[in-house]
Amino acid sequence: xxxxxxxxxxxxxxxxxxxxxxxxxxxxxxxxxxxxxxxxxxxxxxxxxxxxxxxxxxxxxxxxxxxxxxxxxxxxxxxxxxxxxxxxxxxxxxxxxxxxxxxxxxxxxxxxxxxxxxxxxxxxxxxxxxxxxxxxxxxxxxxxxxxxxxxxxxxxxxxxxxxxxxxxxxxxxxxxxxxxxxxxxxxxxxxxxxxxxxxxxx
Amino acid sequence: xxxxxxxxxxxxxxxxxxxxxxxxxxxxxxxxxxxxxxxxxxxxxxxxxxxxxxxxxxxxxxxxxxxxxxxxxxxxxxxxxxxxxxxxxxxxxxxxxxxxxxxxxxxxxxxxxxxxxxxxxxxxxxxxxxxxxxxxxxxxxxxxxxxxxxxxxxxxxxxxxxxxx
Numbered sequence: 001x002x003x004x005x006x007x008x009x010x011x012x013x014x015x016x017x018x019x020x021x022x023x024x025x026x027x028x029x030x031x032x033x034x035x036x037x038x039x040x041x042x043x044x045x046x047x048x049x050x051x052x053x054x055x056x057x058x059x060x061x062x063x064x065x066x067x068x069x070x071x072x073x074x075x076x077x078x079x080x081x082x083x084x085x086x087x088x089x090x091x092x093x094x095x096x097x098x099x100x101x102x103x104x105x106x107x108x109x110x111x112x113x114x115x116x117x118x119x120x121x122x123x124x125x126x127x128x129x130x131x132x133x134x135x136x137x138x139x140x141x142x143x144x145x146x147x148x149x150x151x152x153x154x155x156x157x158x159x160x161x162x163x164x165x166x167x168x169x170x171x172x173x174x175x176x177x178x179x180x181x182x183x184x185x186x187x188x189x190x191x192x193x194x195x196x197x198x199x200x201x202x
Numbered sequence: 203x204x205x206x207x208x209x210x211x212x213x214x215x216x217x218x219x220x221x222x223x224x225x226x227x228x229x230x231x232x233x234x235x236x237x238x239x240x241x242x243x244x245x246x247x248x249x250x251x252x253x254x255x256x257x258x259x260x261x262x263x264x265x266x267x268x269x270x271x272x273x274x275x276x277x278x279x280x281x282x283x284x285x286x287x288x289x290x291x292x293x294x295x296x297x298x299x300x301x302x303x304x305x306x307x308x309x310x311x312x313x314x315x316x317x318x319x320x321x322x323x324x325x326x327x328x329x330x331x332x333x334x335x336x337x338x339x340x341x342x343x344x345x346x347x348x349x350x351x352x353x354x355x356x357x358x359x360x361x362x363x364x365x366x367x
Contacts, residue, residue, distance in 0.1 A: 008307065008308070008311050008365075009330050011305065011307065011308045011311075012224065012228075012308060012311060012312070012330060012331050013224075013333065014308070015220075015223075015224045015227060015304060015308060015312065015331070016220035016223065016224070017219065017220055017223050017237065017240070018303065021237055022219060022220075024237075025215075025219070025237065025240060025241045025244070026215060026219075028241055028245075029211065029212075029215060029241075029244055029245070029248065030212075032245060032248060033208050033211060033212075033248060
């Protein structure tokens, strides 16, 4: 058996490339060797390589930061959708076995319950605020009405007084005009009397 | 690349090219893949030399590089579809399709070695195809000489079963 195998081993040593195959690979190697290669990387290539790596790292950090921020997001937060659609799905995917998956489900259910309590509390707070505003508005309205009544009477008094003063001035003016008119009549009467006397004497 | 490095690569190819090809052939069982892996091996050696790596003993370095190239190739997904192979004349049912450049028996041995499981395949290929001593194989694979000897023994037993010897 060993002789047979030794014979096979000797025959295996004859396995080799053909001349054409050897020349083909040799030519390829000569081309590769003589082609100038520079380890210096162009600035553009360096920037592109590092930009891609940096950009990828920045994206990973942003996503990771968003995920961390979203982990405590409430229904009204902007990242709430990220938490429910991304964080929770990742948490489920990372669960290694059935027990871990069950724990994940329990945690998510607790979070959902807390979310509902949060929404309920927020609704009640909103309602109370709305009622407060409404009550406040009514008070303000009543106050405004009260103030309005007071200011309206005062204004009337002022107007009345103003009118009275105006009337009084008008009266004084009218009196003055009347007096003036009488004086003029008197003067005219005197002139006519004088004219009549003059004609008689003629 | 400077002349000494170029000469080092050229001389390594001239001296060990066929041995590396045999090793790759025993590892893959396919001639064309073995040629590609041989070329890949020397390209990697050239990269190491041009990168300033000082290689004191070229032979273990070549086999280490060839081994890594074969492992990397085995991990790569197959890119050829069976339909395309059949269009090119490959007959799945024909298990007697062997390398016409080899004798029938040698081609059969090559194919059986390629069918061995790792780590026996590479141990047998390095010992009986590339004719390396267990000490050298230990250096290439990175295991102790005793471990290599055990793998060679077990690998040969399995090879004999496949060859019906």
